[in-house]
Amino acid sequence: MRRKTLRNSPPQQWAGRLKMKHIRKIIELSELTDLSVRAIRNALNLPRSTVNDYLTAYKASDLTLELIQSLNDDQIYTALFGDKTKGSARPLPDFAKMNTELKKKHVTRSLLWEEYREKHPDGLGYSQFCEHYRLWSKKVSVSMRQTHKAGEKLFVDYSGLTMEVIDPKTGEISKAEVFVAALGASGYSYAEASMSQKKHDFIASHVRAFRFYNGVTEVLVPDNLKSAVTRANWYEPDINESYQDMADHYGTVVLPARPYKPKDKSKAELSVKLVQRWILARLRHIKFFSLHELNEAIWELLDDLNNRKMRHLGKSRRELFEALDQPALKALPDRTYIYRDFKDCKVNIDYHILLEKDLYSVPYQLAGEVVNARYTSTTVEIYHKDKRVV
Numbered sequence: 077m078r079r080k081t082l083r084n085s086p087p088q089q090w091a092g093r094l095k096m097k098h099i100r101k102i103i104e105l106s107e108l109t110d111l112s113v114r115a116i117r118n119a120l121n122l123p124r125s126t127v128n129d130y131l132t133a134y135k136a137s138d139l140t141l142e143l144i145q146s147l148n149d150d151q152i153y154t155a156l157f158g159d160k161t162k163g164s165a166r167p168l169p170d171f172a173k174m175n176t177e178l179k180k181k182h183v184t185r186s187l188l189w190e191e192y193r194e195k196h197p198d199g200l201g202y203s204q205f206c207e208h209y210r211l212w213s214k215k216v217s218v219s220m221r222q223t224h225k226a227g228e229k230l231f232v233d234y235s236g237l238t239m240e241v242i243d244p245k246t247g248e249i250s251k252a253e254v255f256v257a258a259l260g261a262s263g264y265s266y267a268e269a270s271m272s273q274k275k276h277d278f279i280a281s282h283v284r285a286f287r288f289y290n291g292v293t294e295v296l297v298p299d300n301l302k303s304a305v306t307r308a309n310w311y312e313p314d315i316n317e318s319y320q321d322m323a324d325h326y327g328t329v330v331l332p333a334r335p336y337k338p339k340d341k342s343k344a345e346l347s348v349k350l351v352q353r354w355i356l357a358r359l360r361h362i363k364f365f366s367l368h369e370l371n372e373a374i375w376e377l378l379d380d381l382n383n384r385k386m387r388h389l390g391k392s393r394r395e396l397f398e399a400l401d402q403p404a405l406k407a408l409p410d411r412t413y414i415y416r417d418f419k420d421c422k423v424n425i426d427y428h429i430l431l432e433k434d435l436y437s438v439p440y441q442l443a444g445e446v447v448n449a450r451y452t453s454t455t456v457e458i459y460h461k462d463k464r465v466v
Contacts (some may be wrong), residue, residue, distance in 0.1 A: 096149040098122060099156070102130050107141045130156070138167045138196075142390035146171060146212055167196050169205065171212040172389045179226050179261040179400050185209070224260025224343065227404025230293040230328075231344035232257045232282065234301070237356050239269055244365045252370060254356065255281040258347035259293065261404075262396035263386075265347045267355060267378055269370045276415055278303035279322050283413050291405025292326045297333055299344065305332050317418035321450075325413045327406060354381045419449045431456065438466055 098120060105116045113131070117124045133156040144152055147168070155168045169192050177183050189205045200208065235254040242249055252269040255278070259265075266285045270277040278301065286292055298304040304319050315323075315330050323330045333344075355377040364370040382393045389396070421429040427440040431449050438447060438458055448459045458466040 096152065099130055099152065100144060102127055103134050103139075103141065103144060106131055106134075138170065140170065140390075142172055143168075143170055145387065148211070151208065151211070166198075166200050166204075168200070168208060171209055172391075174209060175213070175389070176391075176396065176400065179224060180404075225404075226261040226400040227291075227293055227406070229260035229295045229297050229343075230257055230285070230289075231260065231297045231347070232285070233299045233344040233348055234273055235267075235348050235351055235356065237352055239356065239359065239364065239370055241269075241271075241367055241370055242363060242365050252367060253277070254351065254374070255285075256344065256348050256351050257282075257285045258343050259289070259397065259401045260297075260343055261400045262393055263343065263347065264289070264382055264393045264397035264401060265351065265378065267351045267374055269367055269374060271367065273301065273303055275303045275316060275318050275417075279318060279413075279415055282322060286326060286408060287412075289401075289405060291402070291408060292328050293401075293405060294328060296323060296328050296330045297344070298330065299333050304330070318416060321416055321418070322413050326409060350381060351378075354384075414452050416450050416452050419451075420446055421449055422446050429458070436466065 101120060102116060102122075105111050105119065111119070113124060113127050116122075117127045120127070137155050139152070139155050147155070151168060154166060169188070174188055177188055178185065185206055186202070189202050192205065193199055199205075233256055235256055238251040238253060240249050241252050250271065252271055253273050254267060254269050257266040266288045268281055268284060270281055282296075298319075302316075304316055305314065315332075320330060355374055358377060359370075359373055362373065364373070382397075385392050419431065421431060423429055423438055423442045423445050425443055427443045428435045428437050429447060429449065431451065436449075436456060436458065438460075442460055442465065445460060447465065450457045450459065456466070457464055
């Protein structure tokens with residue numbers, strides 16, 4: 077009669093840190109292939125009883141293949157056979173799922189620990205629970221070390237790499253900039269090419285990004301680009317008026333990344349690297365004869381990027397977007413934002429102002445005063461002390 081291996085009693089012949097690679101391989105072959113226990117045993121040159129024992133312990137645990145890929149040897153061993161110093165099994169939480177839950181509004185580690193203990197009354201204490209999660213989070217990418225709440229932040233930046241666009245008539249080559257946006261919780265990314273980083277193009281890219289996400293975040297986090305920030309300041313940066321006007325229209329707040337604080341924009345930097353690697357690098361040998369043609373190619377590869385499974389979470393950015401950010405985004409306003417410029421003008425003695433080489437009249441009482449002109453390509457509005465006068 078074959079010896080029955082009890083839970084928390086690992087096969088003595090093969091137990092220990094040096095053989096953890098066998099445990100991982102046994103589980104991988106069992107989950108990812110149709111191999112029998114005998115075939116797995118033959119492939120790894122292990123006793124059949126050992127393979128059986130480890131698979132029995134794995135099926136009785138709360139481990140998943142995705143979770144195993146993110147844990148260290150000690151954590152896996154404890155999850156399979158328990159903490160021998162305690163004399164009882166201490167099942168580990170699903171850290172990838174925990175990380176996703178923490179991105180939801182009002183969800184805390186304390187709440188997740190209470191839910192974990194309801195399921196496992198003899199499980200980890202709160203401090204151990206948090207420490208195991210901390211150790212897990214150190215193994216994932218740097219972008220995961222900050223917890224961004226769902227629907228809270230949209231990070232924006234330019235890739236730093238340009239793409240060539242050839243004029244089909246003259247053969248002249250122009251350099252197109254590549255705008256990149258990424259949602260904080262899911263990392264779901266948007267990218268497009270434009271002909272400059274100037275205010276008009278920068279803001280137009282935001283408008284299209286909002287349309288792509290079909291919603292708006294509570295906060296916009298740009299780098300300290302001149303198109304967004306007129307004066308960088310640690311505590312109170314001056315936001316460009318046109319950029320602030322766009323943000324007001326969509327009901328969002330601009331909080332630029334602080335100078336010399338790389339973690340403030342780590343999500344944007346990661347997305348920029350991914351766009352460079354999985355989109356721009358793959359397009360480097362293709363010639364484009366219009367901005368539209370270039371963007372069509374970028375957007376096709378963008379779908380591939382967002383649908384790629386992230387190994388540390390076992391989910392794609394699209395899946396995380398649909399589960400986290402999408403339900404939390406604010407609705408788009410009924411009207412799409414129309415770009416406006418802002419300019420302070422001094423009223424001449426003839427109660428006119430000069431704006432873009434044209435003269436506009438204002439009430440004569442404002443002669444000598446400074447007014448603020450807010451104008452599009454088709455309309456002009458003039459304000460004095462935030463009250464419209466024309």
